[in-house]
Amino acid sequence: MNCGDYRFIWQAAEWPSWRYNMTTLAGSLADVSRAQGLLLGRLADVGMTVRDQASLAVLTEDVVKTSAIEGEALNVETVRSSIARRIGVDIGALAPADRHVEGVVDMVLDATSRYQAPLTVERLFAWHSALFPTGYSGLTRIRVGDWRDDATGPMQVVSGPIDRQSVHYEAPPVDRLEAEMARFLAWANGETGEPALIKAGLAHLWFVTLHPFEDGNGRIARAIGDLFLARSDGSAQRFYSLSSQIQRERKGYYETLERTQQGTLDVTGWLSWFLGVLQCAVDGSQGNLDGVLRKASFWQRWAGKPLNDRQIKLLNRLLDGFEGKLTSSKWAAIAKCSPDTALRDISELIAVGSLRKTPGGGRSTAYELAD
Numbered sequence: 001m002n003c004g005d006y007r008f009i010w011q012a013a014e015w016p017s018w019r020y021n022m023t024t025l026a027g028s029l030a031d032v033s034r035a036q037g038l039l040l041g042r043l044a045d046v047g048m049t050v051r052d053q054a055s056l057a058v059l060t061e062d063v064v065k066t067s068a069i070e071g072e073a074l075n076v077e078t079v080r081s082s083i084a085r086r087i088g089v090d091i092g093a094l095a096p097a098d099r100h101v102e103g104v105v106d107m108v109l110d111a112t113s114r115y116q117a118p119l120t121v122e123r124l125f126a127w128h129s130a131l132f133p134t135g136y137s138g139l140t141r142i143r144v145g146d147w148r149d150d151a152t153g154p155m156q157v158v159s160g161p162i163d164r165q166s167v168h169y170e171a172p173p174v175d176r177l178e179a180e181m182a183r184f185l186a187w188a189n190g191e192t193g194e195p196a197l198i199k200a201g202l203a204h205l206w207f208v209t210l211h212p213f214e215d216g217n218g219r220i221a222r223a224i225g226d227l228f229l230a231r232s233d234g235s236a237q238r239f240y241s242l243s244s245q246i247q248r249e250r251k252g253y254y255e256t257l258e259r260t261q262q263g264t265l266d267v268t269g270w271l272s273w274f275l276g277v278l279q280c281a282v283d284g285s286q287g288n289l290d291g292v293l294r295k296a297s298f299w300q301r302w303a304g305k306p307l308n309d310r311q312i313k314l315l316n317r318l319l320d321g322f323e324g325k326l327t328s329s330k331w332a333a334i335a336k337c338s339p340d341t342a343l344r345d346i347s348e349l350i351a352v353g354s355l356r357k358t359p360g361g362g363r364s365t366a367y368e369l370a371d
Helices: 022-044 048-068 076-087 099-113 121-131 174-189 196-210 217-233 242-248 250-261 268-302 309-319 328-335 339-352
Strands: 156-159 166-170 355-357 366-369
Touching (some): 022 196, 022 268, 048 099, 048 242, 099 217, 121 217, 196 217, 196 250, 217 242, 242 268, 250 268, 268 309, 309 366, 339 355
16 A cells, blocks of 8 residues: 555654544444443452452463563463462462563563553663573574664565565664654653553554564563553552454454555544444453453362362462363473372362362363362
8 A cells, every 4th residue: 555655654754643443433432431341340359369369360371472472482380480479479389580571571561560660761671681681583693671772674564585575664774763762752741631552552553663673572572562551540459461462363464454554644534443343352351350260269168178289289270261171191291290299189179079070081080179
């Protein structure tokens, strides 16, 4: 698509005078605000422990999914342990630390827990440095904690074989970058009059359009979006994950971004898509909260039983949604114990009534929560 005398949105003469139709967006805006209110109202009726567990579950999902959008698979248990350490939630045995995971967690937690703090160049550089602690993106050395320099050519988003690549987007040249980022940050930190959720959507779009770093722009854009969503909620605790929903709709995410970045400064379409995804994220978090409440009820029921660390770990895995069937051999592998010890652990839990054999039997006996 080519809009008159320019190809990309930042080349428009009126850039960055964003336009959007509030009449078109009003219904979606009201629906999301209502969903946020219902969720936060439900959380107001539970204890601090349950809210902490709900926030831990959402933050874990957010960190894992924002990396998954970029094709990076993070270990869920390592992420969960890293977040639990930082927010003071007891989850029993902790997984070993991983410096790459720690960096993504640092960024997401800084964006959400310090949502009232200004967004500054130094803060963005710190986030970028945390994402790339070795100074490399894969096998490529990159500028870390600094704006890109376009030493190898314009910053482009491309696809296809190297001899027939399609350019989906080209970012503003480096000689405009410092002034562009200063203008973006002044808007981000100022009272600019947009509804909070509209500003969250615009902040995400504006930053990723500038694409100021050599790598990590998508993850940082989503962290900025989370910061503005935390401001709209007035809470440092996160109870829904926009990144998780974007990951589920990844194809639509990139298609909508490309269409917007090659369109006009009327970004009603982008904001409509953003609010729709946000609505799904907030609605989906109700299911996550159901799981947290179920887990809290389970442990309240069995709190008086003498369970060992292996049993607690495996019961938590089942409560978190164990994939596949839990057999004694899987128990032994996960708990790092002998098959005999695994069977003894399982038999004790069956005896007290917290575990049972799954119906059907078969070649390998499997087990599930009794409730």
